Amino acid sequence: MSFSDFFNTQDIPQKIGEKARKEKKVIENNDLNSQKLEHRDKFANRIFYLTVGYLVVILLLIIANGFSKVISFQIESGVIYTLLGSVMLNYIGLLTLILQSIYSEESFRVYDT
Numbered sequence: 435m436s437f438s439d440f441f442n443t444q445d446i447p448q449k450i451g452e453k454a455r456k457e458k459k460v461i462e463n464n465d466l467n468s469q470k471l472e473h474r475d476k477f478a479n480r481i482f483y484l485t486v487g488y489l490v491v492i493l494l495l496i497i498a499n500g501f502s503k504v505i506s507f508q509i510e511s512g513v514i515y516t517l518l519g520s521v522m523l524n525y526i527g528l529l530t531l532i533l534q535s536i537y538s539e540e541s542f543r544v545y546d547t
Contacts, residue, residue, distance in 0.1 A: 485525075488521070489521065492517050
């Protein structure tokens with residue numbers, strides 16, 4: 435039995451090409467995942483600052499309503515309830531989105547070579 439009988443030398447370039455394609459696919463997937471993470475970070479920061487700004491505005495309106503006799507600013511109780519309800523819904527929705535993106539199956543996907 436000779437070496438060429440034991441190993442099919444004609445399959446070697448094909449096997450090397452397959453491995454190179456798989457490695458290229460892994461690298462492309464890693465680049466794509468890093469781009470997704472960059473975009474997630476950017477949008478997460480923007481959403482965070484938007485939410486903080488929204489809360490500050492609501493807080494200022496409630497404080498101004500508390501000093502209504504001093505600065506003659508009055509908001510009806512229905513409007514305050516609506517503002518507080520919208521804040522709660524925003525936080526529940528934001529928390530849901532964040533937890534889904536953190537614990538999604540796609541974020542745990544491992545790409546094999």
